[in-house]
Amino acid sequence: MAVTGLDSSKIADSNTSNFLGPVCDLEKYVHPDWWRYIFNANYLKTDGDIVDDLSITNNEVDLFIESADIKKNHKILDLCCGQGRHLLELKRRGYDYVEGLDRSRYLVNKARLQARKEGIGVRIKEGDARKLPYPADSFDVVMILGNSFGYFESVHDDANVLKEVFRVLKPMGKLLLDISDGEHTKNNFQKRSWEWIDKNQFVCRERSLSSDGKRIITREVMTHVRKGVITDQFYAERLYSNNSIEKLLLSSGFSSFNLCTSILSTTERNQDLGMMERRIVCTCLASKEWTKVRKPRNNNPGEIVVLLGDPSKRDDLKPEGVFDQDDIDTINRMKTALAQDSDREYVFLDKHDSLIDDLRKLKPNIKLILNFCDEGYFNNPRYELHVPALAEMLNIPYSGSGSQCLAYCYDKSLVRGIAKEMDIAVPEAFFLKPQDTILDIAFDFPVIVKPNFGDSSFGITEKSVAYNVEELMDAISRIRDIYGYDKPILVEEFLTGKDLSVGIIGNPPNDYTIFPIIQEDYSSLPEGLPRICGYEAKWLPGSPYFQLKSIAADLPYEVEKSVTDDCLKLFERLECRDYCRFDLRLDKLGKPKLLEVNPNPGWVWDGHLAKMAELSGVFYPGMLAMIIRAAESRIEIQN
Numbered sequence: 001m002a003v004t005g006l007d008s009s010k011i012a013d014s015n016t017s018n019f020l021g022p023v024c025d026l027e028k029y030v031h032p033d034w035w036r037y038i039f040n041a042n043y044l045k046t047d048g049d050i051v052d053d054l055s056i057t058n059n060e061v062d063l064f065i066e067s068a069d070i071k072k073n074h075k076i077l078d079l080c081c082g083q084g085r086h087l088l089e090l091k092r093r094g095y096d097y098v099e100g101l102d103r104s105r106y107l108v109n110k111a112r113l114q115a116r117k118e119g120i121g122v123r124i125k126e127g128d129a130r131k132l133p134y135p136a137d138s139f140d141v142v143m144i145l146g147n148s149f150g151y152f153e154s155v156h157d158d159a160n161v162l163k164e165v166f167r168v169l170k171p172m173g174k175l176l177l178d179i180s181d182g183e184h185t186k187n188n189f190q191k192r193s194w195e196w197i198d199k200n201q202f203v204c205r206e207r208s209l210s211s212d213g214k215r216i217i218t219r220e221v222m223t224h225v226r227k228g229v230i231t232d233q234f235y236a237e238r239l240y241s242n243n244s245i246e247k248l249l250l251s252s253g254f255s256s257f258n259l260c261t262s263i264l265s266t267t268e269r270n271q272d273l274g275m276m277e278r279r280i281v282c283t284c285l286a287s288k289e290w291t292k293v294r295k296p297r298n299n300n301p302g303e304i305v306v307l308l309g310d311p312s313k314r315d316d317l318k319p320e321g322v323f324d325q326d327d328i329d330t331i332n333r334m335k336t337a338l339a340q341d342s343d344r345e346y347v348f349l350d351k352h353d354s355l356i357d358d359l360r361k362l363k364p365n366i367k368l369i370l371n372f373c374d375e376g377y378f379n380n381p382r383y384e385l386h387v388p389a390l391a392e393m394l395n396i397p398y399s400g401s402g403s404q405c406l407a408y409c410y411d412k413s414l415v416r417g418i419a420k421e422m423d424i425a426v427p428e429a430f431f432l433k434p435q436d437t438i439l440d441i442a443f444d445f446p447v448i449v450k451p452n453f454g455d456s457s458f459g460i461t462e463k464s465v466a467y468n469v470e471e472l473m474d475a476i477s478r479i480r481d482i483y484g485y486d487k488p489i490l491v492e493e494f495l496t497g498k499d500l501s502v503g504i505i506g507n508p509p510n511d512y513t514i515f516p517i518i519q520e521d522y523s524s525l526p527e528g529l530p531r532i533c534g535y536e537a538k539w540l541p542g543s544p545y546f547q548l549k550s551i552a553a554d555l556p557y558e559v560e561k562s563v564t565d566d567c568l569k570l571f572e573r574l575e576c577r578d579y580c581r582f583d584l585r586l587d588k589l590g591k592p593k594l595l596e597v598n599p600n601p602g603w604v605w606d607g608h609l610a611k612m613a614e615l616s617g618v619f620y621p622g623m624l625a626m627i628i629r630a631a632e633s634r635i636e637i638q639n
Helices: 008-013 041-046 054-068 085-092 105-118 155-168 182-188 242-251 325-339 352-365 386-393 403-410 412-421 469-483 535-539 557-573 608-615 620-638
Strands: 076-079 098-102 123-126 139-144 169-180 192-196 201-209 215-224 228-238 255-264 278-286 303-307 345-349 366-371 429-432 447-451 489-493 499-507 511-514 518-521 549-552 579-586 592-598
Touching: 041 105, 041 215, 054 085, 054 139, 054 169, 054 255, 054 278, 076 085, 076 155, 085 098, 085 105, 098 105, 105 123, 139 155, 155 169, 155 242, 169 182, 169 242, 182 242, 242 255, 242 278, 303 352, 325 345, 325 620, 345 352, 352 366, 352 386, 366 386, 366 620, 386 403, 403 412, 403 592, 412 429, 412 557, 412 592, 447 469, 469 489, 499 557, 499 608, 499 620, 511 557, 511 620, 518 608, 549 608, 557 579, 557 592, 579 608, 579 620, 608 620
Parallel strands: 076 098, 076 139, 098 123, 139 169, 303 345, 303 366
Antiparallel strands: 169 278, 192 201, 201 215, 215 228, 255 278, 429 489, 447 489, 499 511, 499 518, 499 579, 518 549, 579 592
């Protein structure tokens, strides 16, 4: 577990010598955000006697419905919903307006999978309870169940959760809280216990009170009889008594505190129930007025200004350096798609000489800048980050990633370093500085040579793949001739497996969509041509590469999950926003490795993002609408 410096995703590569032996002070080993990592497949095993017992879930739902007087027309949020056992049971009973949110990506995916299996339509988001992705006054009932409260290191974070719940509840909406009976747990916890999980695995637990006596510290060591220790993890949960939780709720704005009942958990395998053994169920009301909605000045909902490349200026990335008829047609398709949106007004700006003045004039009426200027300011790709920087300086909200993110991702070597730091696999490579002439390759041919800076596959052609030293030197010289001798070059191992793209619209961890992964179909290429999707595939109609097609990727579940998990982690780490595309490739053993991150990917009707969206049933106008909604939702939450 990451809690002890061990990542659960690396368990299979670890041995028992990496795990701790006797520990005198458990509290020293508790990571401040242990809750980010612990709720995974192992959690469902160690706590499975309760969380996987349908009869227990049914009985609890009966109790919760009665305690909070939940009606079938109520809009309900199951906050910290885990694998969705309560919300799915509510949906089965005809409670149609229930949705969930949890921080654990694993448990959220587990809940979604179960919902699909049962044919249950339900909305489940990944997110942080301290910053809820919902407008004010959204829910009649918010439930925090199964002792999912009190995980944070500071009681102030617990209070922040309650204040967010208060915000999203409707006036006189109700909070239902199911937490451990802190007083009972403090006086009756087992200092040591162990139990069999199944025929091959058992778990040993140690517990102690924190130094201030306000939290219970638990260590769990899960062991397989043949494989040895699987996890050695530490966590801490705050102990709330009836009086202390009432005081916290009232100080967070709630009223009418009502201690409903106690829950005494049962176990079929004589399990150590820990914090779940005895719980208290309470309710309280959000006594407040409806939140005032700010109306736009002059009742004008505002315009969306679409920023584009400047067709009157040279663009060195295009084959002839100019916007041709295909570019004009592409822009017209985009305008036609946006015209289907009757709820918004669109203004298009593509004259970069007057761009700053035009934005200043329009600013009073601008609701959002839709940044589709992926060519860069003045069509200079190095100035792609200048466009969001201008919006930031003018204090106008805009779609897509910020200037810092674009700066990160423009540097392929920098992204490689960040990925490696996060234990995300990348191809073997070396960085060639402008003055370097001596090559020391520590990996085998073939290799691919590419500019370290750049996009649109500029500089990457069939001649970029080298199978020996002579071809490598030719490829380096060719890139320097085209791109300049003052620019660094990246030489990577050439991967020969499936060539993948992953598209995300939205903003993890709160609200996002991962489209079906696509792969390039190289079956139409003549024998002898390297299997790459480079400059020819995007810009040269006469090339055999121009006929390439993208198809739905056929990947094993484990590979698909690894790829999407890595992309989501990079999305957050690089501060991508609203939409992004990731390019990866499998090596000869089928292991995925990251090639690059595109935080301002092509928005065009026939681009990779549009192809992925269409595979999920979202056509071009819908894809553009999703991007706009993602930006508007993010900005609304920020405000």
